[in-house]
Amino acid sequence: MTDIQFGRLVDLPLRDAWKHEALQFTPWLAANIDHLSDAIGVPLELTGTEVAVETFSADILARNPMDDTVVLIENQLETTDHTHLGQIMTYLAGLEAQTVVWIAPAFREPHLSAIRWLNQHTADGFSFFAVKARVVRIGDSPYAPIFEVVEKPDVWNRKLKVEPQGGDLRNLRAAYFDQIRARLPEFASEQRxxxxxxxxxxxxxxxxxxxxxxxxxxxxVLSETATDYGDLGKEIITAIPNIEETLGDIREAKWGGALFASTRCTLDQTQTWNVTLDWHVDRVRTYAAALMAEEGQA
Known part of the structure; x- marks a missing residue:
């Protein structure tokens, strides 16, 4: 016999922890993305939440800092459905993601089959994960999140090696930033x-x-004081009318994702830079005008 008290590990519905998918589960996952990173074996850096693609919004966009590839994360609080599978395919094309992570408390077999098929038939460099999300506790203990990978690429080897071109990519980025600074001399800047x-x-x-x-x-837009990613309302509450008037009815004007916007580019093809540079310069000036107009500083 032993005097040790044992409890029973109990699975709880995800909605016991997060009542709302977009307002609670997605922000929590974005703030605790390291939990997911550990589960799938891929380093992740948060890029954006509720990222607009056509008429939809991708839940979370991240990047793998080891090879600079885009990681798309789609999360659900209910069993998988065809709608989310279709949205994932739309996001995959629109955001040029190389890794897709689909998170749900349960996966229907047709959806697992779809993930397996994609891993077997898409080009090298693409990876698809199905991750089961669980919330557990013992007695009155705090809730504990668990992520279980239920489908992954057949030859997945936790791609943790830096690409041979990693140094070249850093040099290209530095050169690109130099050109941005030269085109925006009216703005102070700092590289982080x-x-x-x-x-x-x-x-x-x-x-x-x-x-x-x-x-x-x-x-x-980054906030030094926001506790949640994309939480800019308190910082720029007085600028909201100017943002809506200046940016217009475009998707980056939505509050989710910190006014996030993106466009395609090919960084290692310097002959294509002018298009991307023009886009970045125009966006910086437009964002600054929207945020600074009420101070008379645009």
């Missing part, structure tokens, strides 16, 4: 790892941030 940030004098805690990866260029 893989981002070039433009602090806003009218909003000391905010910066307009740009990134450029091998196949995707991005712009968004």
């Amino acid at each position: 790892k893989r981002r070039l940030c433009f602090p806003l004098p009218s909003h000391p805690n905010l910066s307009i941030a740009i990134e450029v990866h091998r196949y995707r260029a991005m712009i968004f």
